Amino acid sequence: MSEKRPASFYWLALVFAIFVLFLYGPVITILVLSFQGPEGGLTLPMNGFSFHWFAELWKGIGLIDISQGLYNSLELGGLVMILTVVMSLMAGLAFRYRFRGSSMLFYTAIGSLIMPSIVVSLGIALEFRIVDDSIKALGDSFDIGWIEDNYSTALGMFTSGLGAHLSWTLPFGLLIMFAVFNRFNRAYEEAARDLGASAWQTIRFVVLPMIAPSLVGVALFGFTLSWDELARSSQAMGSTSTLPIELQALTTTVTTPAIYALGTTTTAISFLVIGMALAVIFIVQRRRRRHGSDAGQGLV
Amino acid sequence: MRLDSGLPDGGAVAGGSAYPLRHIKKKAKTSPSRWRPYWQAAPMALVFFVFFVLPLVAALVVSFWRYNEYSIIPAFTLHNYFAVFDGCISGLPSLCTTFSTYLSTLRFCLIVWAVTLVLGFTIAYFLAFHIRTLTMQLVLALVCIIPFWTSDVIRMISWIPLLGRNGLVNKALLGLGLVSQPVEWLLYSNFAVTIAFVHLLTAFMIVPILNSMLRIDKSLIEAARDAGAKGWQVLVHVVVPLSKTGIAIGSIFVITMVMGDFVTIGVMGGQQIASVGKEINVETGFLQFPIAAANAVILLGVVLGIIYGLTRFIDIRKEL
Numbered sequence: 379m380s381e382k383r384p385a386s387f388y389w390l391a392l393v394f395a396i397f398v399l400f401l402y403g404p405v406i407t408i409l410v411l412s413f414q415g416p417e418g419g420l421t422l423p424m425n426g427f428s429f430h431w432f433a434e435l436w437k438g439i440g441l442i443d444i445s446q447g448l449y450n451s452l453e454l455g456g457l458v459m460i461l462t463v464v465m466s467l468m469a470g471l472a473f474r475y476r477f478r479g480s481s482m483l484f485y486t487a488i489g490s491l492i493m494p495s496i497v498v499s500l501g502i503a504l505e506f507r508i509v510d511d512s513i514k515a516l517g518d519s520f521d522i523g524w525i526e527d528n529y530s531t532a533l534g535m536f537t538s539g540l541g542a543h544l545s546w547t548l549p550f551g552l553l554i555m556f557a558v559f560n561r562f563n564r565a566y567e568e569a570a571r572d573l574g575a576s577a578w579q580t581i582r583f584v585v586l587p588m589i590a591p592s593l594v595g596v597a598l599f600g601f602t603l604s605w606d607e608l609a610r611s612s613q614a615m616g617s618t619s620t621l622p623i624e625l626q627a628l629t630t631t632v633t634t635p636a637i638y639a640l641g642t643t644t645t646a647i648s649f650l651v652i653g654m655a656l657a658v659i660f661i662v663q664r665r666r667r668r669h670g671s672d673a674g675q676g677l678v
Numbered sequence: 679m680r681l682d683s684g685l686p687d688g689g690a691v692a693g694g695s696a697y698p699l700r701h702i703k704k705k706a707k708t709s710p711s712r713w714r715p716y717w718q719a720a721p722m723a724l725v726f727f728v729f730f731v732l733p734l735v736a737a738l739v740v741s742f743w744r745y746n747e748y749s750i751i752p753a754f755t756l757h758n759y760f761a762v763f764d765g766c767i768s769g770l771p772s773l774c775t776t777f778s779t780y781l782s783t784l785r786f787c788l789i790v791w792a793v794t795l796v797l798g799f800t801i802a803y804f805l806a807f808h809i810r811t812l813t814m815q816l817v818l819a820l821v822c823i824i825p826f827w828t829s830d831v832i833r834m835i836s837w838i839p840l841l842g843r844n845g846l847v848n849k850a851l852l853g854l855g856l857v858s859q860p861v862e863w864l865l866y867s868n869f870a871v872t873i874a875f876v877h878l879l880t881a882f883m884i885v886p887i888l889n890s891m892l893r894i895d896k897s898l899i900e901a902a903r904d905a906g907a908k909g910w911q912v913l914v915h916v917v918v919p920l921s922k923t924g925i926a927i928g929s930i931f932v933i934t935m936v937m938g939d940f941v942t943i944g945v946m947g948g949q950q951i952a953s954v955g956k957e958i959n960v961e962t963g964f965l966q967f968p969i970a971a972a973n974a975v976i977l978l979g980v981v982l983g984i985i986y987g988l989t990r991f992i993d994i995r996k997e998l
Contacts, residue, residue, distance in 0.1 A: 383808075386909065390804040394818070397801055400877065401825055404836035407846075411839055420838055465722045472718035480715075483723050490730040492930055494938020494981060496955040497974045501733025504740045504967055507750065541729030548722055577711065602827040608941055609955075613962055625831045629945050641832040648828045656820075 405645065412638035420635060431639040444624060444640065451621040452647075454535055454543065455604040461540075462547045462600030463593055470555025471581070474564075484552075491549035495609030502542050503613035506533045533616035542614040543604045550599045558592045591659045598655035602648055734978075741971035750967050758972035779952045780980070786868075786943070786953075787936045790875040794932050795925065797876070798883025802924070803917065805884075806891035807899075819888060826881045834874050834945045841865040841873070866948030874946040879935060883928035890924030891917065926988050933988075937981050 415426025435444055473480060490498070510531050517525025532538070562585075570584045586593075608622040615623065621644060628637050741758055744751040766774040773781065801822065809815045825833065840846045841864040848860040863869055894917065902912045918925075940955030954977050961970035 387808045390800065390808055393800055394804050397797065397880070398821060401822070401880075404840055404877070405825070405828070405833060407839045408832070408836040419844075420842065465725065468718040469722040472715035475715045477715035477719065479723075480719070483719060483726070486726045486730065487722075490726055492934045492981075492985065493730070493734075494934055494955065494977060496938050496940055496958050497737065497978055498730060498733055500958060500962060500967075500970055500974050501735075501737040502729060503962065504750075504971060505733045505736040507967065508736060508740075511749070538729075541725065544725045545729045548725060552722065577714075598827065606827075606829040606831075608831060609938070612940075612959060622829060622831055625829070626941065626945065629831065629835055630949060637835060641829070641835060645828050645832055652824060652827050 408638045409642050409645065411635055412642040414635040414638075420633065420638075431635040432643075434634070434636045435639045435643070444621075447619055447621040447624040448643075450535060450618055451605055454539065454620060455601045457536070457540065458543045458547055458604035459597050459600035461544060462551045463597050465544075465548060466551030466555050466596050467593065469552055470559055471585075473552075473556065474559050487549040487552050490545045491553075495546070496612065498545055499542060499610045499613040502538050502610075503533070506531065506538050506614075531616060533614070535615055535618040535620070538614040538616065539611060539618065539620075542610040543607055546607060546610050547600045547603045550603065551596045554592060554596050554599070558589050562589070591662050594655050594658050594662075598652065601651055605644070605648060605651075737971045737974050737978075740968050741975045743968045743971075745966065745968045747965070758969045759976075761969055762972050762976060775952075779954055779957060782951070783937060783939075783943075783953050786871060786875065787933055789872055790879065790936050791929060791932050793872070793876050794880045794883045795929065798880050798887055798928060799921070799925070801880075802884050802887040802891055802921075803913075805888055806894070807917075815892075819885075822881055822884050830878055830941065831945065833877060834942060837870060837874060837877075837946070838865065841870055866946065866950065868947070868951065870946040871943050871951060874942050875936060875939075878942065879932045882931035882935070886927035886931075887921055887924035890921040894920045930985055930988050933984055934981050937984070938977065 410424070411420070412431055413427050413429070414424060414431060415428045416430040417425045419425070469483070473484070510529075510533070513525060513529060513532070516522070517529060566584055566588065567580050570580045575583065606622055607620075608626060611620055611623060625637075625640060625644070628640065740750060742754050742756070744753045744755050744757070762776055764774065766777055805815055805818055809818060838845070842848070843860045843862065843865070845864070847864055848857075851857045851861060898916055898920075899912055902916050907915065938955045940953055940959045943951050943953040944956055944959075954973065958970045958973050958977070961967075961973065
C-alpha cells in the first residue's frame with residue numbers, strides 16, 4: 379500500500395468523483411425540493427420546509443389515484459420478485475447439465491434482454507388481442523352466453539403485465555445464476571451425495587445455503603426492475619396502471635413539487651429494498667466468515 | 679461481475695465442462711434425473727415462449743394484416759410497409775418521416791454510444807487498475823450501479839431543477855454574466871435527451887467493461903511495461919484489446935436501449951422530438967396495430983443488424 383500513486387490516479391479519481399456527482403446530484407436535488415414549502419416551485423431555492431407536497435400527493439393529483447398505482451406496483455413487484463428467484467434458480471440448476479435446447483434457451487434469454495422493450499410490449503398486446511378476438515369469435519359461433527356477456531379481455535396486470543415484467547427480469551436472474559454456478563465448486567455436492575443426501579436434500583441443505591446471498595441479489599433485481607419498469611408495461615397492462623406509468627403521465631401535466639414528492643416516495647422504497655438486500659448479503663457474509671466458510675463469497 | 683478471485687474453484691472448474699466427476703456421475707445416473715434439467719428449465723422456457731417468442735411472431739404476422747377503425751383483420755397485405763415508407767423513394771433527396779426519424783434516432787445512438795463508451799471505459803479502468811482492494815472495488819462499483827435500481831423517469835425529471843429555465847445552470851450563467859437571457863435549449867431539447875441517456879446508460883457500459891478488465895492478468899501489463907511500453911501504449915495495445923468483449927456487450931446494451939427508446943426522448947424532449955419507439959407508441963394509441971407492428975418489425979431488423987455487426991467478434995457465454 380505504500381507504493382506511490384501515479385499522477386493518472388488523481389486525474390481518474392477526479393473523473394470518477396465528477397461522475398458520481400453527475401449520477402447522484404440531480405436526484406438529491408429533487409429529494410430536497412420535494413420538501414418545498416407550499417409557495418415553493420420546481421426549482422431552487424427552497425421556499426421554506428414542509429410536507430405540503432406529500433400531503434397534496436396523497437390527496438391525489440388530478441384524476442390519477444396514486445395510492446392505487448403504488449399498491450399495484452408493490453403487489454406486482456413482489457410477485458415478479460418471487461417468480462424471478464424461483465425460475466432463475468431452477469433454470470440455473472438445469473444449465474449445469476447439458477440438455478437439448480439449452481443454448482437456444484440461453485440465446486432467447488439474451489434476446490429478451492436486448493430486444494427493444496417497445497417491440498416486446500407491442501407484441502404482447504397484439505398476442506393478447508388475437509387471443510381475445512379468437513375467444514369472442516368462439517363465443518359467437520357456439521353461442522356461449524358467458525363469453526358473450528362477460529368476456530372483455532385477457533390483458534391485465536397479472537397476465538400480460540406479469541409476463542412482460544418477467545421477460546425483462548428473468549434474463550438478469552439467469553445471468554446471475556450463470557455467474558454463480560460457473561464458480562460453484564461441485565465437490566460440495568458430491569460430498570453431500572457421498573454422505574447419503576438425496577438430490578433434494580443436497581439442494582436444500584448444501585447448495586441453497588451456499589448461494590443464498592446471490593439469490594438475494596436476484597430478488598433485488600426482480601423487485602427493483604419490476605418496480606421501475608415502464609417501457610414493457612406501456613402496452614401490456616390493460617386498464618390497470620402501475621406507479622411508473624402514472625409518474626410518466628404526470629410529467630406532462632403536473633408543474634408543482636408534488637411530482638418530486640412522488641419521486642421521493644418511489645426512490646425511498648427503492649432504496650429501502652436495496653438497503654435491505656445489501657444488509658442481508660453482508661450479514662450472511664459476516665456470519666460465514668465467523669464460521670470459516672468462504673463459499674459463494676461475493677457473488678452478488 | 680467477477681468479485682470472487684479468492685474462491686478455491688476459481689478458474690479451472692469454471693463452466694463445469696472440465697469437471698472430472700461429471701463423466702462418472704453421468705454413468706451412475708438413473709432415468710428420472712435425466713429429465714431433471716428439462717423440468718427445471720421448463721418454467722423459464724415457457725415464460726420466454728409465451729411472453730417473448732410468441733409476441734414477436736404476433737408482431738411479424740400482424741404487420742401483414744389489414745385493419746379498420748375497430749379491429750385488426752387477418753387478411754394478407756403489404757400496405758402497412760408501403761405506408762411506413764410512403765414517399766421515401768419518390769421524395770428523395772428530401773427525407774420522408776421514417777427516414778428522418780431513423781436518422782435522428784441513429785444520431786442519438788452514435789453520440790450517446792461514444793460518450794458512454796469513453797466515460798464507462800475510463801471509470802472501469804479506474805476501478806480495475808487503480809483501486810487496490812477488492813472491497814473498495816466492490817463498494818465503488820455498487821455506487822455506480824445503485825441508481826440503476828431506481829426509477830428512470832425520476833432520474834429524468836431530476837434534471838428539471840438543474841436545466842430548466844429558472845434552473846441552477848441558467849442561474850449560474852446569468853449570475854456570471856455569460857448570458858443575458860436564460861438559455862432555452864438546456865431542457866426539452868436534443869441536449870437534454872443526450873444528457874439523460876448518458877445519465878441512465880453509462881452503468882450499462884461500466885459493468886461489462888469492468889468485468890472484462892478484472893480478468894486481465896496484471897502480469898501482462900507488467901510485461902508490456904518491462905518491454906518498454908509507455909502508459910498509453912499499454913492502454914491501446916493491451917488493455918483495450920483485452921476489454922473488447924466488455925466493450926461490445928456494453929455497446930449492444932446502450933445501442934439497443936437508445937434505438938427502441940420512447941420514454942427518455944418523450945420526457946426529456948418535451949414530447950417534441952420524434953423517435954421510432956415513440957412512433958410505435960403513438961400508433962398503438964390510435965389502435966393502428968398493423969402499422970405499429972410493421973414499424974416494430976423494421977426497428978427489429980435494424981437493431982438485429984447492428985447487434986450482428988457487434989457480436990461477430992465476441993462470445994457472450996464466455997464472459998460469465
